[in-house]
Amino acid sequence: MSATVRATLHSISEVQAAIAAGESLFLAGSREALSQLPRGKWVGGSICYFMADEGGLMSEDRIFVTRVPEFALGAEAVDYGPENLAQLYLDAPANGFTFVVMPAATEVLKTFAERAPEFEGFLMRPVVGWVAGVRADLIGKDSPVVVNGQTGAIFEDRCVALHVSLPDNKMADLDIVNIFESHGGDVIRFEKAGFDVTGCMINGRPANLADFLSAREVRTEFPLVGDYNGSSINVSFQKVDEVAHKVEFYAPVFPGVNYRLAKPVVDYERAFAREIAASDQEPAFACNCILNYLYGGLEGKKTGHITGPITFGEIAHQLLNQTMVRLYLRDVG
Amino acid sequence: MLPAVDHPVWVRLVTGKKPVQSGKATFNMLIHSNQMSYERDQSPENVKDLITKSHSFLTKYESLFTNEIAKIFE
Numbered sequence: 137m138s139a140t141v142r143a144t145l146h147s148i149s150e151v152q153a154a155i156a157a158g159e160s161l162f163l164a165g166s167r168e169a170l171s172q173l174p175r176g177k178w179v180g181g182s183i184c185y186f187m188a189d190e191g192g193l194m195s196e197d198r199i200f201v202t203r204v205p206e207f208a209l210g211a212e213a214v215d216y217g218p219e220n221l222a223q224l225y226l227d228a229p230a231n232g233f234t235f236v237v238m239p240a241a242t243e244v245l246k247t248f249a250e251r252a253p254e255f256e257g258f259l260m261r262p263v264v265g266w267v268a269g270v271r272a273d274l275i276g277k278d279s280p281v282v283v284n285g286q287t288g289a290i291f292e293d294r295c296v297a298l299h300v301s302l303p304d305n306k307m308a309d310l311d312i313v314n315i316f317e318s319h320g321g322d323v324i325r326f327e328k329a330g331f332d333v334t335g336c337m338i339n340g341r342p343a344n345l346a347d348f349l350s351a352r353e354v355r356t357e358f359p360l361v362g363d364y365n366g367s368s369i370n371v372s373f374q375k376v377d378e379v380a381h382k383v384e385f386y387a388p389v390f391p392g393v394n395y396r397l398a399k400p401v402v403d404y405e406r407a408f409a410r411e412i413a414a415s416d417q418e419p420a421f422a423c424n425c426i427l428n429y430l431y432g433g434l435e436g437k438k439t440g441h442i443t444g445p446i447t448f449g450e451i452a453h454q455l456l457n458q459t460m461v462r463l464y465l466r467d468v469g
Numbered sequence: 470m471l472p473a474v475d476h477p478v479w480v481r482l483v484t485g486k487k488p489v490q491s492g493k494a495t496f497n498m499l500i501h502s503n504q505m506s507y508e509r510d511q512s513p514e515n516v517k518d519l520i521t522k523s524h525s526f527l528t529k530y531e532s533l534f535t536n537e538i539a540k541i542f543e
Contacts, residue, residue: 259499260526309533312494365504366490367497392505453498468532 143421144443145188145198148172154201155285160211162235162298162421164445165199170283178285179213179296181237181268185446187424192434192446200445202421205465209301213286217294218247225257229301233308233463236265238295239280240448249455250329250388259453262308264463266423267449272430280448307468310452313460314368315407316398318361324395332384346381357431358398359458371395372427372457387455404432405439408460412440419462423447427458471531472542474524482541483507483519491537499526
């Protein structure tokens, strides 16, 4: 089976054949493309942007395929809503990982983004995946979907997961590639978790974030960078409403985290190539952010040798923005 | 093999008195998560719970975080 499909873009007919052959797959493609697939051992979500072997591109008639490796002991597809999302980690195998895909701008994504760190099993059970979206010109007009290929169910308001069990000599290892780093200036902190904020503390003083960004003429295509014990975790700006004095983000900010504005990045392609150069192994899966694709002008350009869907949010344990996520399956023992 | 949960370094680790940073985001998320939890709840029960979780995590992923574990117990 391994010769049938490798982790890259494939035609719909190639994916139909792989499903018919019994492969377990994690898929990314347009709603129209996914709707043409038969039932089988797969889950997927809608997206039509990809980092392909030939560079960044948009396609609505090809599907990015990630195969569950042959050495996996099993793969089970399950869907979750906000009401049972905490079960995501408890259902995950003791040794293995979980692929997950969530539709953008939904309650289930909001619940995951704000509460995943509180769930039993967070970090212990690796969860990796992405946020489904639509073509950029259809944002707000069309809805992202996720699909449980085992049942044929298509969801606009639930997420789907593929829980993959690994043998004892393999271990899942999640990694992030962040081309942004803190500017090192003003420290911004928030009182509560949320996707939109008005008030905040800047350098220990109460402030309105929208006013602060406007006064500084901050370029909001670059994210806020949160300091997680030395790791930079991005939160991307969605909208700065100068009338309502409110800022909306694509992921929640959290209390207790020091945020700073990111240093501008000029050449995204080169920045990714530099960060990825030190990689020691091919990832089993990777994805990157639509904002990097759009702001960085990555159409037709490469991010090192890494391929994968270009998504509306990335998941490595928790929701991330403007980040490349990689899953490695390491040999142990 | 990791030192048992009653080793004094575990308390220092989960209460932030033994700062250890890594180049790996997963490890840093663990330490950050401990710090956030400890800020919210400094009770002995929560400290014990954080130690149990950290010990379990590093036992499971010992092979991925050998450098970090060495730093914790140096």
